[in-house]
Amino acid sequence: MSTKSQVLTLLMKHAPDYLSGEEMAQSLSLSRTAIWKAINELKKEGHLISSEHHKGYRYEKTDVLSAEGIRLNLTDATPELMITVLDSSESTMKDAKLAAINGAPAHTLIVADTQEAPKGRFGRPFFSKAGSGIYMSLLLKPNQNFEEMAQYTVITAVAVARAMDQLAKEHTEIKWVNDIYLNGKKVCGILSEAMxxxxxxxxxxxxxxxxxxxxxxxxxxxxxxRAKATSLFAEEKPLITRNELISAIWNQFYAILNQLPEQSFIEEYREKSFVLGKTVAFTQAGTTYQGTAIDINDLGELIVQLATGEKKALSSGEISLSKINE
Known part of the structure; x- marks a missing residue:
């Protein structure tokens, strides 16, 4: 861990209390000069660190993304994450794929302040602005079969919805299969890919x-x-930092993984769905259908009953809902 990282971690752990330069130097076995240099570097990165004579330094909560800030709020049940934070990325999915090819371990997390060419499911673009969003990808090494793949998207959707509801005091909904909605507008898109x-x-x-x-x-x-998308804090000042939300999402994600094979998260996913009970239109194998979404099975597939009575199980990888009516 670099000197800067050690100093930031120590200040965050003791916030909102002050730490003197001497206390920090003794705790980290560093010189006072090294502490001073690290603090100046952190200030240049945007961290707010106040200082008072005879008191020392104090970390003020800011929304600067950092590996230290994310680790600070991870629970013991969440494995140690190998975290890389980038100012900008063409795509954190591409970064994670390259990391996998280069032998990166499981639980590698790549986070970016902004994405230059963000893409969602089916290659759809979405809007990105520095300092206002979270763009991240997690690498796992599950050694599972392809039919188990869909559950990762479902688990992630439940984890994101839980974290947002608890920290932001909101009530989110899930649009099958991978979008989180708030007040009828999209606030988060999730994408899972396998190698x-x-x-x-x-x-x-x-x-x-x-x-x-x-x-x-x-x-x-x-x-x-504007009519389709929104933010978790679109009007008011954020109640939390991005680091805190990132930590909460992965805490919830691993909490669900640790409970498998219990399927309670599927029931939670169903309860949060705003698709069930509605008329949906979709295209499958080149043919367009319309029917009523009646269930989501334990594999995360959407069950749609057509007017003929026939039921179709829709896999996330092969269809896209084109229309949802009450």
């Missing part, structure tokens, strides 16, 4: 990515997106 071993047919790597609109004001969205 497989051709010989065994097993998934060797799973990458879970997401883009979250955190504090982008409603008027800042491009005009064509």
């Amino acid at each position: 497989s071993d051709v010989e065994t047919g097993q998934i060797t790597d799973v990458i879970i990515g997401m883009g979250i609109n955190f504090s982008l004001k409603q008027q800042e969205f491009p005009e064509e997106l």
